[in-house]
Every structure is written in structure tokens, then in C-alpha cells.
Amino acid sequence: MTSRFISFRHGGTSGHGIVRDGGVVDLSARFATTFPDQQGLLREGAFARLADETAGLAPDHALEDVVFAVPSLTPEKIICVGVNFPDRNAEYKDGQEAPPNPSLFPRFLRSFTAHDQPLIRPPESVQLDYEGEIALVIGKPGRRIAERDALDHVAALTLANEGTIRDWVRHAKFNVTQGKNFDRSGALGPWLVPFVGEAQIADIALTTRVNGELRQSDRTSRMIFSFRKIIAYVSTFTTLVPGDILITGTPTGAGARFDPPVWLEPGDVVEVEAEGIGLLRNTIADEV
Known part of the structure; x- marks a missing residue:
């Protein structure tokens, strides 16, 4: 299945992650220093790498427990x-x-x-x-x-x-x-x-x-x-x-x-x- 990278809010905290097995693997928590938001994934071309690195991880949040947010990009245009x-x-x-x-x-x-x-x-x-x-x-x-x-x-x-x-x-x-x-x-x-x-x-x-x-x-x-x-x-x-x-x-x-x-x-x-x-x-x- 195609990887899906979301931005979200959970428990008053903003984050971003990858949707997997009916839940969300929280990339903002697991890679807080290197990839605090989706803009960093873009700059580093890291989508494929993180999809592979997190393939065996259980979700951190159920999908129904997160509130979707606008993709955490900082578009100049x-x-x-x-x-x-x-x-x-x-x-x-x-x-x-x-x-x-x-x-x-x-x-x-x-x-x-x-x-x-x-x-x-x-x-x-x-x-x-x-x-x-x-x-x-x-x-x-x-x-x-x-x-x-x-x-x-x-x-x-x-x-x-x-x-x-x-x-x-x-x-x-x-x-x-x-x-x-x-x-x-x-x-x-x-x-x-x-x-x-x-x-x-x-x-x-x-x-x-x-x-x-x-x-x-x-x-x-x-x-x-x-x-x-x-x-x-x-x-x-x-x-x-x-x-x-x-x-x-x-x-x-x-x-x-x-x-x-x-x-x-x-x-x-x-x-x-x-x-x-x-x-x-x-x-x-x-x-x-």
C-alpha cells in the first residue's frame, strides 16, 4: 500500500507521522531532532527511507484518536x-x-x-x-x-x-x-x-x-x-x-x-x- 504521511494533533500536541495498520506511527516523537515536521522530510527526500525504517513498528496512536491537520509544510508559494x-x-x-x-x-x-x-x-x-x-x-x-x-x-x-x-x-x-x-x-x-x-x-x-x-x-x-x-x-x-x-x-x-x-x-x-x-x-x- 502507498505510504501516507499525515500531520495531526493528539492530546494538545502537534505532530506528524505515517499511517499504518489503522493507526499512526509518530515520526515527530521518534525523529524529533532530525524531522520535527514534514518540511524536513521534503528537504531531505526522506519519505522512502522513513517508510522502510518504520515498517515493523506498531502504531503509537489509533487513527480515530488523532485530529487531522493541514500538512505541516511551510510553502513559500x-x-x-x-x-x-x-x-x-x-x-x-x-x-x-x-x-x-x-x-x-x-x-x-x-x-x-x-x-x-x-x-x-x-x-x-x-x-x-x-x-x-x-x-x-x-x-x-x-x-x-x-x-x-x-x-x-x-x-x-x-x-x-x-x-x-x-x-x-x-x-x-x-x-x-x-x-x-x-x-x-x-x-x-x-x-x-x-x-x-x-x-x-x-x-x-x-x-x-x-x-x-x-x-x-x-x-x-x-x-x-x-x-x-x-x-x-x-x-x-x-x-x-x-x-x-x-x-x-x-x-x-x-x-x-x-x-x-x-x-x-x-x-x-x-x-x-x-x-x-x-x-x-x-x-x-x-x-x-
Whole structure:
């Protein structure tokens, strides 16, 4: 089974570990000096080594006794790709073919919450929407990375619900940053899956369900801009460093595209799932 590295809270203490046998081997306790968080695993390329070294260890905590946390990375950058599936591009009534380069925007770490934690609907708007996506975590620095070498810079995979406040993406003429960065309006997780090869992501299903109803479904082989292209393009203008996260685009089917639109409400459950990576689940709650 693919190794799954989580960040968590247990008994008031933050930690990180590896999921095994229905529990968590606490790497932050066993390797406190060398690997106090997941950022250290990225820098040292230590996922495979620690998976091997801990293979015979019994879990330190039951999985149901820990609270999932956002991966304990310190990304210098979180960059998101917009409109990266053909059917998603077709939603725009401008008659254009797929654009030659990806549309990009930043998200801040504070805009994300963890697996099994609520996405927060702010008092400024009821238009909270979902976007299920695959996220690449950079492990090797690089600038102007060639497409042929791009995947060598990926250390891990995770999932994102790139939650969006729809009316706030229209507050200005050209950018969507405001509507993409309300605190805890999106989610990352549930864990990091080490990246071992292109077959992991070349043609896998990506789905989003709301209250059990399938809303989004597509395959990565249909992406307009491949994972390689995204890494190469972004690294043209900025140096990618370990911990950076690239969120790679969502299929069609968001709530904004229903007639009338269907927004997320308190009590709803959103599940983003991708083959070989996992399932990211969140409820919805109003900001207190």
C-alpha cells in the first residue's frame, strides 16, 4: 500500500507521522531532532527511507484518536491553476479554444483547513463553492525547469478543495485572489502521498461529491496543461522551492454552474477523491 504521511494533533500536541495498520506511527516523537515536521522530510527526500525504517513498528496512536491537520509544510508559494479541463473551459462563453498558457493565481496557507474540519462560510457572502483538485508538493528546487525534467521536482501529492467565494472573485476587473483566500474556505489533505513516478498521476480519476451526490468527475489525462507543463511554466518566472504547492485545476460541475446556482450550506459534506491519493472530506460551517 502507498505510504501516507499525515500531520495531526493528539492530546494538545502537534505532530506528524505515517499511517499504518489503522493507526499512526509518530515520526515527530521518534525523529524529533532530525524531522520535527514534514518540511524536513521534503528537504531531505526522506519519505522512502522513513517508510522502510518504520515498517515493523506498531502504531503509537489509533487513527480515530488523532485530529487531522493541514500538512505541516511551510510553502513559500501556493499557486493555483484555473480552467484546466476541456469541459471547464467550455463553460466560458467566449468562443475561445483552450488558452496557450495556464491561468494562475495565489492562495495563502491560512485559506486552507484540514481533512475532517469544516470549511468556513464567511458572513460577507453565501456563495461558498467547491473545486476538487490534485496538488503537487515540490521537493527539489528549480528555475526554468524543462518539461522533461519537471516531475523530478515533485516530492509528494495531496488533494485540495479549492473552496471559492464566487461573488468575491468578481470584485475587481482582472483578478480572482479575493474570492480564493477567505480564511479556512478551502482544504488540503488528508495526507501526503510520496511521488514515485508519472504513472501515479498520468490517468487517474478525480471526483467531487456533495452530500453523496457526484458533482465533478474527470481524468487527469484530459487536463489541458499537464503536470509537467504546469511545473515548467511556473518555474519560468519564479524559483520553485521545497514545500511549494501547485494546485492543478478542477473539472466542470461546481455549484456556480447550476441553474440556479447551488451554494454550499452549513451541514453539507464535500468529498474530493483521487485514485491512489485518497479522500478529502469536509463539512461546512458558518464563521463564528
